[in-house]
Amino acid sequence: MSDFLARRCDYPAFTLDPGMHVQILGPRFIGYCPANNMEVVSLEMPKIEVVAIAKATVVGGTNFILSQKIAIYPDLFVPSRDASPAELYGSASIDPDICQVKFYISRKSKKVDRAISLLGQCTGNYAHWLTETLPKLVIVDACPEYDDLPLLVDEWIHPNFYNSIKLLGKHPRQIIAIGRFQPCELSCVIDVSPPAYIPAEYRAYLATKEVVKISHDVFPFSRRALDMLRDAAWKAVSLNAKPSVKRRLYLRRAPESCGNPRMIANIDEVEGLIMKSGFEVIDPGKMSFSEQISVFMNAEIVISAVGAALANMIFMPPGSRIIAMAPYYKNANYYYFSNMAGVLDHELLYVLGPQKDMGDHPLHRDYYVDTDALFDALSNLRPPLPL
Template structure:
């Protein structure tokens, strides 16, 4: 597999934007002993870097390239563009090349003429990845060049509605859409790439939230002040969650699963929240719509190597905690039931604004 960096290709450098410096303190974590050493090592660059230097975000137009898998970009001579790799495994990269070769042989390559912006990455069907790592690329790109088509994940159901609503709510742009599944192969005469906004798990640019406040301001807020987000009946759920939910409801929490809510409904509910408790997962992305200072308590198995919500909370000025729980079975996966002790949650709920006991 031949790799090529974007700078060595025939291209137009549209813009180079400086991402601001920022500083994040390590997260406040209850039960850090539940985190295995290798998982902690994976999160260390995100959690413990502290001072993040200025970054560089580039908008680049490429010519005559293929797109396949979850946003992998190949040149006409089948070299993989390094900057399009986002947590793809070597096997997925090799599969992408094989799909292009097969599509050429079967004449199933779709040719796209309009200038198109790539809004795809590994894990593209995840609500959080779309809202924080893909949609903001559109915000940046449209400030520097006229756009026609958006290359987006093939989506259905509520996620498809969220995808289009988020574009309509945050831009004045009415695009053509070019949806793609990981198995599709398309050839683009002009493809715009934005890189440098995020490096999943390691870095997130403040520019990822450049229009978030404007989105929130355009939606009236609900009167809900305390929210609990469940993952009931799905992987990575809390054992005996009903008991925990009973406790939270006694404390005045509204318990809900945002999965079937529209984007506007999600913004409305989170806009005025003062405390959000939830199981670590895509629904917790909605903390990006909360006001500065909102307390966020993220519940997660100790084996889950995730810094995504820590970055969101830090860059949005939220009062962020994690409570790590013990998994209920021997497993290498973090998508298994886990335990959260009610007393631990009650303790964090009782803390003052600076983490001091009331």
């Protein structure tokens, strides 16, 4: 996007946040600690821009904007490193060496005059929705010149995601659903640069079927955008939320309410220890969006397996504490949730354990949690918990 705007001065762009470098703590562990994780990381927060692009075509399920035979994509997407879902589904091909993208589209194009795009390559995932997409609505709501424009959304998103738009949006907007890899032609599209990013897949993994080591800076987050989202969410539910003592939550990861099949193999032992410590059990996958905000805005400690529901840390007060249970394997990356927590000023500790089997994608395998390390993590919480 930056290269495109540098060549085209006729497209108005508003910079909400120029981005900045911050230093945050790297991943921290109790028990097994993987080698070569940085104690302190320097993270470049993404620049947040709102840009109007005339005579454009957007494509559902992607971050691409097509205009004048040019494919415009976010600065955070690195074609030589990242594979897009459109490629994985056979609806596009990208040749990074010659900077060329080809689309193979069979769906009929929609035609819309002017609209705000909330389309994206991973909008169906709750963590991606909270960090990459929903903040765009809060950002564009701060631009009064776009108050009357409709929203383009990916049609397959969860009903909770539609409810989040209605809950947090300042204006009643028409919602136009765009199918996966369906083109939509517009006289003008309003696009907000992603306030966070994680690649959908890596080209290196597709080529070798081996997880490659990824740097911490592949997972940037905008503090400004996430703070705006949290403030809007708190405001939206504050009138109906009941005053609450600070809550200590355990996020149960039920197989039927999560998209990733990765589960904890020794869950009975793990949950027995957590229950003994007096944590309140919730399943965010069975809660409405407003219920999740209300619960997490009153939480002081959360323990959870890594997964999309952990992105609800956005709604926790700054300075909250999190214990994240995760698997270890060769070149496993722990920077995504660590970076998110650091940007939000939370304290996050990982408790790891070995994977149960070697089938499927490494990110989807069941794993064991080291209960001795979990006991130590619970014992080190302040104030101390009953054990």
